Amino acid sequence: MHVKFSLSRWQLIAWFIGLLLVTPLGFLLVESLQGGSDVFQHLFDTVLWDYTRNTLFLIAGVGLLSCLIALPLAWLTAYCEFPGRKQFEWALMLPLAMPTYLIAYVYTDLLDYAGPVQIALRDWFGWQSPDDYWFFDIRTLTGAIVMIALVLYPYLYLIFKTALREQSFKLVQASQLMGLSPLQSFLRVSLPLGRGAIVAGITLISMEAMADFATVNYFAVSTLTTAVYDTWLGYYSLTAAAKISGIMLLILFLTLMLERYSRRNQAVYERQSSVNSATLYSLKGSAAWGATIACSLTLVLAFLLPVAVLVKYAIVYAEDAWNGAFFNYAWQSLKVAVVVSLATIILSLCVLFYQRISKDRYPLIPGRLASTGYALPGTVLAIAVLLPLTQLDDLLNAWLEPHGFSLGLVLSGTLFAMVFAYIVRFYAIAHGALESSFLRISPSLDMASQSMGKGPFTTLYKVHLPLLKRGILTAGLLVFIECMKELPAALLLRPFNFETLATHVFQYVSDEQLELASISALFIVLVGLIPLYFVNRSMEHNHS
Numbered sequence: 001m002h003v004k005f006s007l008s009r010w011q012l013i014a015w016f017i018g019l020l021l022v023t024p025l026g027f028l029l030v031e032s033l034q035g036g037s038d039v040f041q042h043l044f045d046t047v048l049w050d051y052t053r054n055t056l057f058l059i060a061g062v063g064l065l066s067c068l069i070a071l072p073l074a075w076l077t078a079y080c081e082f083p084g085r086k087q088f089e090w091a092l093m094l095p096l097a098m099p100t101y102l103i104a105y106v107y108t109d110l111l112d113y114a115g116p117v118q119i120a121l122r123d124w125f126g127w128q129s130p131d132d133y134w135f136f137d138i139r140t141l142t143g144a145i146v147m148i149a150l151v152l153y154p155y156l157y158l159i160f161k162t163a164l165r166e167q168s169f170k171l172v173q174a175s176q177l178m179g180l181s182p183l184q185s186f187l188r189v190s191l192p193l194g195r196g197a198i199v200a201g202i203t204l205i206s207m208e209a210m211a212d213f214a215t216v217n218y219f220a221v222s223t224l225t226t227a228v229y230d231t232w233l234g235y236y237s238l239t240a241a242a243k244i245s246g247i248m249l250l251i252l253f254l255t256l257m258l259e260r261y262s263r264r265n266q267a268v269y270e271r272q273s274s275v276n277s278a279t280l281y282s283l284k285g286s287a288a289w290g291a292t293i294a295c296s297l298t299l300v301l302a303f304l305l306p307v308a309v310l311v312k313y314a315i316v317y318a319e320d321a322w323n324g325a326f327f328n329y330a331w332q333s334l335k336v337a338v339v340v341s342l343a344t345i346i347l348s349l350c351v352l353f354y355q356r357i358s359k360d361r362y363p364l365i366p367g368r369l370a371s372t373g374y375a376l377p378g379t380v381l382a383i384a385v386l387l388p389l390t391q392l393d394d395l396l397n398a399w400l401e402p403h404g405f406s407l408g409l410v411l412s413g414t415l416f417a418m419v420f421a422y423i424v425r426f427y428a429i430a431h432g433a434l435e436s437s438f439l440r441i442s443p444s445l446d447m448a449s450q451s452m453g454k455g456p457f458t459t460l461y462k463v464h465l466p467l468l469k470r471g472i473l474t475a476g477l478l479v480f481i482e483c484m485k486e487l488p489a490a491l492l493l494r495p496f497n498f499e500t501l502a503t504h505v506f507q508y509v510s511d512e513q514l515e516l517a518s519i520s521a522l523f524i525v526l527v528g529l530i531p532l533y534f535v536n537r538s539m540e541h542n543h544s
Helices: 002-032 038-046 048-079 085-091 100-111 116-125 141-166 169-177 182-193 195-211 214-218 224-235 238-262 285-316 324-357 365-375 378-403 415-439 443-451 456-467 469-485 488-493 501-510 514-542
Strands: none
Touching (some): 002 324, 002 365, 002 378, 002 415, 048 085, 048 238, 085 285, 141 285, 182 195, 195 224, 195 378, 214 224, 224 378, 224 488, 324 415, 324 501, 378 415, 415 488, 469 501, 469 514, 501 514
């Protein structure tokens, strides 16, 4: 009787968490299907198609360029031996730590008319004015595609490289026996076998590209993401913003369906004879140095050069950048990140423990519902969170006003809204990290605990938690880093006079004064390197 009661209690908790975290999405869908909005109708008649077209071009362009960068590099580091391969294998993931708006600002500063590159060209060739020569404009849709791809390609690089490592190398050896060159083997064997991983990587990159706000806003490229932001802050129309968000959700849904459809008949059964040092292609001469140069150039353009510029800014403008504002905003960011990390860990532990002990028919549903927020772009999520919280504020004040009280915007206008949005968005990260750790705990330990008369809570506290320490640390760390970097939701939901490091840096980027926030920017990058270190250590452990 005690176990049955406990199970129903865990079931109630898990379903409450799942429904709570999916509620913003439900409100957003309902609001997007409401009757006409004059603001939305005006946008629909004038610029909405341009926004949608730019969004689709952005997604397609970033996906294609990421493929051109990531797939060859992943194959080279997975299957070939060349100078620096072991170092490049982990170093090529470093651009993930770089927020897109930072790399966009750095290259704009380097490449615009008053930047060092064009100044040097004019000095060398004696040009006097822009009419004397042509130079590409980086602040365009094409420039945004390049900047975002330089930051996001590591997603595809990591996923495809892992897939290559897990493939049977016998097929590659068979292609060698048939006389295929390394390039032919890459095109005819590795790419077809890794199709599922490639599509999964492109899907993830497409979601991130569609969610990007800072780069396209800085480059003055109008997309659906910037439209949501401008509609809410410019027209103050929550309904119109919700309708635009609905269009983004439709694109997102179609992208996920396409990814699922592409894998419908795909299955890989043989995973023996994996790659090792003895089976690698050994590149010689120009081919070896060509591989090294390709990896080096990508790493320099996507990470080392932007970091070097930020370090230079930090040294030159140290007195202005190293100030009280940095410490204040860093402390505020750390507080929010710690609270959200702890909250997502506790919530995911509750849902996953119910999932483990449940005898229900569909125990996975609460976790799936709770994880839907991660697919929402930050601007869309902000609107989704504002909808229920605003209504709750109205109901609360309507109930208190007859009693002579008025609390104002106690939910939607305070830090609670931002923290709740972060929890909705990043819960899935903690859930995924902890779920893999839970699966490694033998069910026999649960049965042993039950045979000793211990209840579910005692089993979780005494048996599972000690074994989940590494998973909890990983989950907390990943959520922490994402909170530190999150920008769109923070811009829309932060209370008055509240800044995070991300919003602080972006304000200076928008004013083209990143130099004054260079230390804050470097801090975000350095913090972002921490999970990459753990991912690399984990991969080395798995392949050792």
